[in-house]
Amino acid sequence: MMEMEMEMEMRAGEEIELGRDLTPPLSPLYSALHDSLLSSHCSSCFSPLPTPPSPNNSHPVLLFCSSLCSSSASVSTAEPRLLRLLHSHPSTYPHGDSSDLRAALRLLHSLPASSPAPRISGLLTNRRKLDDDLRIRDGARAMFLARTMPDDNDAVLDVAHDDAVSEEAALCLVLTNAVEVQDHTGRTLGIAVYDSCFSWINHSCSPNACYRFLLSSPSQPTPPQCDETPLRIVPAGQIESGVYSNNLLMKECEKFGPRVIVRSIKRINRGEEVTITYTDLLQPKAVRRSELWSRYRFMCSCKRCSASPLTYVDRALEDISAVNYNSSRFSSDISFDRDKATERLTDYIDDAIADYLSIGNPESCCERLEQVLTEGLSDKQPEGNEEKSELTYWLNPLHHLSLNAYTTLASAYKILADDLLTMSSEIDNHVLGAFGMSRTGAAYSLLLAGAAHHLFNSESSLVVYVANFWTSAGDSLLNLAKSSIWSEIVRWDLPVSDNLELYHIAKYKCPRCSLIDKLETYSLHDPVTHSDFGHASREFVDCVTNLTQKVWYFLVQGCRYLGLCKNPIDFIWLDTSECSSEGEVFTHSTGTNCGNDRSISGSEAEENTNLLRMYILKLGVHCLLYGEYLARTCYGRYSHLICHSHNILDRQGKLPNPCH
Numbered sequence: 044m045m046e047m048e049m050e051m052e053m054r055a056g057e058e059i060e061l062g063r064d065l066t067p068p069l070s071p072l073y074s075a076l077h078d079s080l081l082s083s084h085c086s087s088c089f090s091p092l093p094t095p096p097s098p099n100n101s102h103p104v105l106l107f108c109s110s111l112c113s114s115s116a117s118v119s120t121a122e123p124r125l126l127r128l129l130h131s132h133p134s135t136y137p138h139g140d141s142s143d144l145r146a147a148l149r150l151l152h153s154l155p156a157s158s159p160a161p162r163i164s165g166l167l168t169n170r171r172k173l174d175d176d177l178r179i180r181d182g183a184r185a186m187f188l189a190r191t192m193p194d195d196n197d198a199v200l201d202v203a204h205d206d207a208v209s210e211e212a213a214l215c216l217v218l219t220n221a222v223e224v225q226d227h228t229g230r231t232l233g234i235a236v237y238d239s240c241f242s243w244i245n246h247s248c249s250p251n252a253c254y255r256f257l258l259s260s261p262s263q264p265t266p267p268q269c270d271e272t273p274l275r276i277v278p279a280g281q282i283e284s285g286v287y288s289n290n291l292l293m294k295e296c297e298k299f300g301p302r303v304i305v306r307s308i309k310r311i312n313r314g315e316e317v318t319i320t321y322t323d324l325l326q327p328k329a330v331r332r333s334e335l336w337s338r339y340r341f342m343c344s345c346k347r348c349s350a351s352p353l354t355y356v357d358r359a360l361e362d363i364s365a366v367n368y369n370s371s372r373f374s375s376d377i378s379f380d381r382d383k384a385t386e387r388l389t390d391y392i393d394d395a396i397a398d399y400l401s402i403g404n405p406e407s408c409c410e411r412l413e414q415v416l417t418e419g420l421s422d423k424q425p426e427g428n429e430e431k432s433e434l435t436y437w438l439n440p441l442h443h444l445s446l447n448a449y450t451t452l453a454s455a456y457k458i459l460a461d462d463l464l465t466m467s468s469e470i471d472n473h474v475l476g477a478f479g480m481s482r483t484g485a486a487y488s489l490l491l492a493g494a495a496h497h498l499f500n501s502e503s504s505l506v507v508y509v510a511n512f513w514t515s516a517g518d519s520l521l522n523l524a525k526s527s528i529w530s531e532i533v534r535w536d537l538p539v540s541d542n543l544e545l546y547h548i549a550k551y552k553c554p555r556c557s558l559i560d561k562l563e564t565y566s567l568h569d570p571v572t573h574s575d576f577g578h579a580s581r582e583f584v585d586c587v588t589n590l591t592q593k594v595w596y597f598l599v600q601g602c603r604y605l606g607l608c609k610n611p612i613d614f615i616w617l618d619t620s621e622c623s624s625e626g627e628v629f630t631h632s633t634g635t636n637c638g639n640d641r642s643i644s645g646s647e648a649e650e651n652t653n654l655l656r657m658y659i660l661k662l663g664v665h666c667l668l669y670g671e672y673l674a675r676t677c678y679g680r681y682s683h684l685i686c687h688s689h690n691i692l693d694r695q696g697k698l699p700n701p702c703h
Contacts, residue, residue, distance in 0.1 A: 051167075051243045052316050053276040059311040061576060062676040066240060067272045068257045068302035072164055073117065073153075073217070074224070074235035075146040078103060081126075087112035089224060089232045089301045090260040102130030111261040115299040119152040125189035136185045138178050142234050144186055146221060147213040150236070151190070165239035168212040169219040172340040178218070183210035219339055224256055224301040227683030232258075235301050243278060244305065247318035247345040248331055249504050251309040254319055255678050257302040276305070276317050308506050308677050318345075324505055325495070326443055327361035328353065347502070356502045362439035363388070366419070384436045388420055392444050396451050405455035405462075412448045417604040440608060440617065441494055449491040453519065456484030478528045479601055485519035485659075486598040486605050489591070492516040492666065493611035496584075507677045514670030514684050520663030521691060524656055553661070555589070556582035558668040576676065583669045588612045590662040597655055667691060 059065065076086050084091055085108040092108055103126050107113040122145050129141055136144065150163065161168055173179050187207040220242050221234040236242070244252070311317060321339065322331050328348055335343050347354055365379040392415065399408035419435040438445045463477035492512040499505040553559075558579065591612050599605035609616040667688045674684035 051239070051245075052279045053240070053244045054279050055311040055313050055315050055317055056275055056277045058313050059275060059307050061307050061309050062679075063275070063307045064272045064679060065252060065275045065305040065307055065317065066303075067274065068304050069237050069241055070302050071235035071237055071300045073146045073149040074233060074300050075142040075149065076233040077142050077231065078140050080232055081105065084232060085109075085112050085260065086118075087116040088260050088299050089226075089258050102127045108260050112299055117149040117153050119148065119190075121148050121152070121186070121190040124192060125185060128185060128189055128192070135188070136181050138181060141185075143178075143214060143217050143221065144182050146234055146236060147182070147210065147217045148186055148189065150213045150217065151186075151209060163213075163216055166216055166220050166236070166242050168216045169340075170212050170215045173215050173218065176218075179211055179214055182214045183207035186210040186214065222254075222303070224258075226256070226258060232301070235303070237303055239278070240274065240276070241303055241305065244276070244317055244319050246321040246335065246339075246341075246343065247347070247504075248320065248322075248324060248328075248343055249345055249347040249502060250318040250320045251311050251315070251504070252305050252307050252317050252319050253507050253677050254303050254305045255682070257304060261299055272304075279316070304679070306677060306679060309503060320504070324502070325360065325446060325498075325508060328357045329361070330443075354501065356498045356505075359439055359441035359498065360443045361385070362442055364437040364439070365434045366437065367434055379434055379436075384422070387422060388415070388436055388438060388444055391415055391420055392448060396447070399451060399455050399458075405458045409452055409455050409459070412452055413602070413604050416445065416448060417607065441498060441614070446491060446494060449487050449494070453484050453487040453491060453515070456480045456487065457519070460484065474528060478526060481519075481523050481526065482598055482600075483602050483605070485516070485523045486595075486602065486611075488512075488516040488519040489598070489662075489666070490605065490608060490611040493591075494614070496612070497614045506673055510670050510673035510677055510684060512670075513666045513673065514688065517663045517666030517668075517670055517688075518691065520659055520666060524660035524663055529652060529656055553586060553665070556586040556665070558583060558665070558672060579672060580669075583665065583672075584612065587662060587665050587669070590658055590665065593658045594655060594662060598659075 055065075074087075074089070076084055076089060081103040084106075086105040087107055090108055092106060105116075105118060105123060105126075107116065125141065125144060125148060129136055154163065170179075184207055187210050190210070217234070217236055221236045222241075223231045224233050224235050225231050241254070305317070305319070307317075322334050324331075326334070332343055332348065335341060347357070350357075352358075363381060363384050365384065392412065395408050395411035395415070398404045398411065416438065419437040421433055421435050457480075460477040460480040463473045463480065466473045492509070492515070495505060495509050495512045499509045556579075588610075591610070595611065599608070671685050671688040674682045674688075678684065
């Protein structure tokens with residue numbers, strides 16, 4: 044995807060508001076499924092196969108959902124040979140998934156017999172940038188064998204370096220231009236290489252555009268925007284000449300494969316460069332730069348990376364404090380190796396998360412993550428000649444490792460709650476324990492959304508992350524509010540029916556914000572204006588802050604770390620101050636309240652369970668609505684997040700449902 048020459052860039056051909064599609068759906072030049080999905084998905088359009096074949100022990104094969112997909116894929120006999128070769132002799136290419144190699148084989152299959160030029164379909168091969176990459180040598184060798192060996196011979200032969208020049212060039216082009224294709228759940232299905240209209244869009248860590256994928260089989264209808272969206276971006280050299288054509292790519296809608304659509308997430312002036320991100324924007328500067336260099340061989344010099352001093356977001360994402368409790372000195376008085384501290388904390392948290400993701404032990408994961416978040420991580424540091432003092436490293440609650448921990452904790456607590464519920468169908472300690480874990484998981488989900496939103500206030504390109512986090516938080520809070528265990532907690536019938544399905548968003552309009560009205564307007568007039576977007580965001584924050592004050596005490600009961608986080612929406616309590624005891628490194632506020640509304644105490648929560656439950660429900664509704672509002676901005680009307688919100692809230696026809 045990355046183009047290494049500065050003249051290769053795309054610019055806006057007109058004034059563009061935020062939330063506007065910049066391209067029609069663009070079909071890939073070449074694509075390839077990941078190895079693990081070859082038996083379950085179509086190797087052309089990436090759609091799930093209607094009836095996946097039974098697994099067998101033979102080598103993987105290419106499968107298609109229809110004859111149209113089979114004929115549209117640029118597949119030669121070399122690709123099945125490659126799969127057979129790697130299955131029989133895995134040491135031929137010891138670098139894992141073969142999708143890069145198979146995409147490169149499809150590229151070569153579509154070219155004349157002569158060696159590729161420095162550019163193919165307008166894209167640079169970038170071979171000189173990857174001289175030290177072993178994947179190139181080994182992959183090109185495997186590709187050469189697959190293209191030249193007979194069908195009945197799997198022997199691994201010696202390949203001279205000069206024999207695989209074409210294969211090296213094609214593989215380099217794929218490695219530096221391919222983008223990972225994801226489905227609506229965020230799962231990576233494979234890779235795809237698009238033409239210059241997409242591949243010439245350069246990277247920024249503060250981008251003004253994002254992209255989404257359109258995955259559909261030939262039998263599925265194409266969304267209306269395929270015929271409606273013009274090409275609004277042009278190569279930099281054509282912006283003044285005006286020789287580009289808006290109809291240039293409309294024919295792409297007739298092709299198959301995982302299509303990509305580019306969309307603005309900021310206002311873009313005519314002639315301004317359009318940028319997307321190639322990496323995770325919630326990683327600190329050093330990590331982003333390392334990843335970009337490792338894959339694309341360039342050092343990012345965007346305005347965010349070039350800022351001196353660091354931007355507020357980058358300072359927060361890497362902020363670590365150190366405390367020596369023996370001397371009661373805070374980090375400003377202590378010299379410590381920040382890189383070493385980051386490495387130790389990263390290793391510890393990655394290992395804890397592996398307990399959940401790899402070993403399947405969410406309980407251990409939760410315990411270890413909450414321990415490091417609450418108590419820090421101890422380390423001995425040299426002082427003087429031989430003496431050592433024990434320092435404790437603390438993560439800022441907005442540190443990127445903290446955000447990773449919140450994401451994992453929200454998921455792990457949900458799994459623990461589900462596991463407990465399967466152990467007993469009666470109201471007993473297991474069920475009550477599951478309710479507590481659901482409550483804690485919802486609190487972590489809300490904390491993650493609030494923390495990301497706090498960073499989003501300073502870096503608007505984080506809108507894609509915030510849309511997902513608010514939607515997840517709303518989902519968790521609504522599931523908690525709808526739990527049937529509430530009536531058992533207080534042991535009497537609730538005035539409001541246990542059937543909270545009767546509470547429809549069509550009957551609810553918040554007197555403090557206009558999200559419903561905004562979404563109605565947005566459904567008819569796409570996109571919203573920049574000023575409307577800012578106004579809706581401010582209204583939402585005011586509303587959700589008010590609701591959070593009423594329920595946060597209840598949500599965080601029983602969790603020491605969450606109890607130390609004074610407010611998951613307003614992070615004013617992170618202001619620096621002198622700290623000397625456990626937890627005070629990041630808890631400096633004097634109370635839970637941030638406004639005039641009084642929080643519900645423990646006894647009040649029990650006496651007013653019905654009211655508390657309604658507050659949680661309203662908070663969840665707000666989070667879902669705002670997540671949908673943001674999703675419309677960065678994904679358009681047909682986002683899976685929007686469909687998800689519609690299915691949960693059941694608007695009874697109040698708003699047009701894009702899922703139908």
